[in-house]
């Protein structure tokens with residue numbers, strides 16, 4: 194049995210451990226100077242200097258971003274159905290209604306035509322997801338938002354350093370959220386970073402993450418404790434210095450996979466965009482979709498190739514939402530996609546093994 198190639202592999206090195214130790218030795222481990230530095234460095238490195246606010250998870254980032262932008266009961270926010278549950282959850286947690294729409298089958302990102310068709314008098318915002326590390330069509334989404342007077346929020350959880358027509362994700366909407374969960378393209382352990390267009394929204398975000406308080410015991414609004422710790426920020430600061438190199442490695446790995454794979458639909462990169470391959474996701478031909486579980490079991494058991502399915506159930510079909518709406522591309526993608534290892538730790542021989550294994554099991558299916 195060949196050595197197992199995991200579908201994801203967070204890289205935690207000596208520098209991250211030393212950074213944690215450095216903070217521990219100060220005895221001040223909650224939100225403090227490390228978080229402030231991480232926010233500034235993240236802003237400079239990834240979002241053209243846009244003000245950035247660190248929180249304790251990506252989900253908190255979406256939730257507080259929505260609240261800071263004024264989203265609440267009675268409002269509708271248009272989201273793709275094909276994404277991680279946190280996208281829709283964060284909208285629902287504000288008391289607003291997530292309106293689930295279909296995706297485009299090439300990029301797996303929200304379909305602008307479906308967005309426009311879903312607009313009602315209650316629609317306040319559109320929240321595209323830059324799924325797998327490829328940007329949603331921000332030109333079309335911004336045009337629709339401008340035409341209808343809507344805000345745009347970006348779920349950039351999976352897309353650190355991705356670009357749409359040369360412009361970094363996280364610089365388009367009222368706010369954008371980047372997740373720092375261990376399997377994402379960079380991590381702080383747990384964490385999220387919110388880049389914000391407007392200083393008043395940023396101020397409300399900072400209040401909401403800290404009990405509504407800027408001046409101690411003069412709470413201005415009802416808030417949460419969603420602060421990032423200095424320990425987590427110290428890890429994130431180290432990772433931030435490495436994410437560009439890791440991204441390049443992911444892109445090189447993806448190019449090797451795309452050149453070698455047969456019998457599956459490989460990822461599309463829209464002209465002028467940079468895909469950062471949080472996931473390298475392929476699609477089986479429709480006739481083979483019912484055999485997906487069997488094929489992935491073969492990849493794991495016979496070839497030692499780990500895979501993942503992101504996401505097998507559209508958010509609207511989850512028991513937590515259970516909204517009946519006909520979304521054919523979402524349904525097809527949910528039934529037929531799977532993701533292969535693309536992480537920066539892969540060797541050339543790992544990539545060869547992955548390609549040979551996939552080509553074999555698909556051909557024999």
Ligand SMILES: *Cc1c(COP(=O)(O)O)cnc(C)c1O
Nearest residue numbers: 250251252277279350372373374
């Ligand atoms: C990971 C992820 C989130 C949530 O981020 P956490 O840091 O895990 O809370 C939200 N949306 C998408 C698309 C994600 O992949």
